[in-house]
Amino acid sequence: MVNTKKMAEPSPKPTQNSQVAVPNQGLEGFQDYLETQGLSYNTILTYSIAAKLIMQEPPSQDWVNKFLRQHNNTPTRSMLKQYLRFVGLHKDLEVLRYRGRKKSRIQAYLTREEVEQLAGVVPTTYGVLALFLFQTGLRISEALSLTTLNLDLINLKVRGIGKGDKEFEQCITQDLADALGVYAEYHSEDQHLWNARRNTVLKAFHRYSLRYLGKRIHPHTFRHSIAMFLKKGGMIAEERAVYLNHDLSRMGVTVGVYSPPDREEVHAHWRQIMNNA
Numbered sequence: 404m405v406n407t408k409k410m411a412e413p414s415p416k417p418t419q420n421s422q423v424a425v426p427n428q429g430l431e432g433f434q435d436y437l438e439t440q441g442l443s444y445n446t447i448l449t450y451s452i453a454a455k456l457i458m459q460e461p462p463s464q465d466w467v468n469k470f471l472r473q474h475n476n477t478p479t480r481s482m483l484k485q486y487l488r489f490v491g492l493h494k495d496l497e498v499l500r501y502r503g504r505k506k507s508r509i510q511a512y513l514t515r516e517e518v519e520q521l522a523g524v525v526p527t528t529y530g531v532l533a534l535f536l537f538q539t540g541l542r543i544s545e546a547l548s549l550t551t552l553n554l555d556l557i558n559l560k561v562r563g564i565g566k567g568d569k570e571f572e573q574c575i576t577q578d579l580a581d582a583l584g585v586y587a588e589y590h591s592e593d594q595h596l597w598n599a600r601r602n603t604v605l606k607a608f609h610r611y612s613l614r615y616l617g618k619r620i621h622p623h624t625f626r627h628s629i630a631m632f633l634k635k636g637g638m639i640a641e642e643r644a645v646y647l648n649h650d651l652s653r654m655g656v657t658v659g660v661y662s663p664p665d666r667e668e669v670h671a672h673w674r675q676i677m678n679n680a
Contacts, residue, residue, distance in 0.1 A: 430454060436489045450482040457486055467496050512628040513537075515680060517616055525611045531579075531586050532597055532604070535561075536625035537632075538677075539573035540647045542566060543604060543622035549596050551587045556580045571648050572666065574673050636676030642669045 433454055437447045453474065460466065467487075471480065480498055487493040513521075518537045522530040536546055545565045553563045559580050565571045575583070583596075590596060597604070604622055612620040626647065633643050642664045644650075 430458065433486060433489055437485065440485070449478055450485060453479050453482045454486055457483065462487070462492065462496060464496055468499060471499060511624075512631045513616075513620065513624060514628070515632055518625065518628060521612060521615055524615050525607075527586065528597065528599075529604075529607055529611065531582050533608075533625065534579050534582070535575070536622060537629050538575050538579055540626050540629040541571070541573060542626065543601055545571070547595060547597050547599065547601060547604070550594060551590055551592050551596065554583060554587065554596075556584050565648055569648055572670075573646070574670050574677075576677055632680070633673065633676055636680065638669075638672055638676060639664075642672060645669045646673060 430451060434447055434451055437450060442450070456474075457470065467483065470483070484493065484498050487496055487498070515537070518533055522533045524530075525533070532546065535541075536543065539546070539561055541561075542565065545563065549561070549563055553561055555562065559575050559577060561571075561573045561575060563571055587596065601622075608622055608624075609619055612618055630643055630647060633646070634640075638646075645664050645666055646669050
């Protein structure tokens, strides 16, 4: 026999502008729900502050989109997803993908003259650091970990442990060695040469480069700059990779059956380029 009972029609999904009834659960209920999700106290507090804005009116897709345009950040998106799941609307309303702000373009590299110009007008701490980052090509995290014990001012070398626990040995000029010798007199052997946090250094170079060079740079810009300086001086890619402690295979540089360039030969070429420039 055919079932003559009328089948229940599925409820239509909300349209672009239609509003959906929200269960009668307030802010305290949402906070209790967040606790069951294992979120930290600070996260629950942050979500609760934003949720007060959400609860001012029943959400629709247009309202969700408008809310995201006004509060364009990752924590707000995460909170909104949790809230829609809490009220059972996570399958009906969509949280659009986050569109981040357009990043400002950072100068790819500086010339040697620009580096020396910047070093000459900023405070001594950052002036010595600018020259050091440029000549050694070290990453800012590597430079900030150094003490006076890492300096070999007689042989004009800097040695230490860098990214990936790889040993490095970089070159410096006599002028920089003299400046480091004076600078290091104010530091004990177990004290970092640059006792500063990475973000502090980053903001300082942003500020000083805009003021004195008219361009915004990052500490990593000095690493790009020495690479370009050595390239223009005639150093081939394999040699630059050795000096900057890059993995040749990851750079796409094929050495083949030949051995990679000898580090001492690379250092000799580095000094030739620095002295002739």
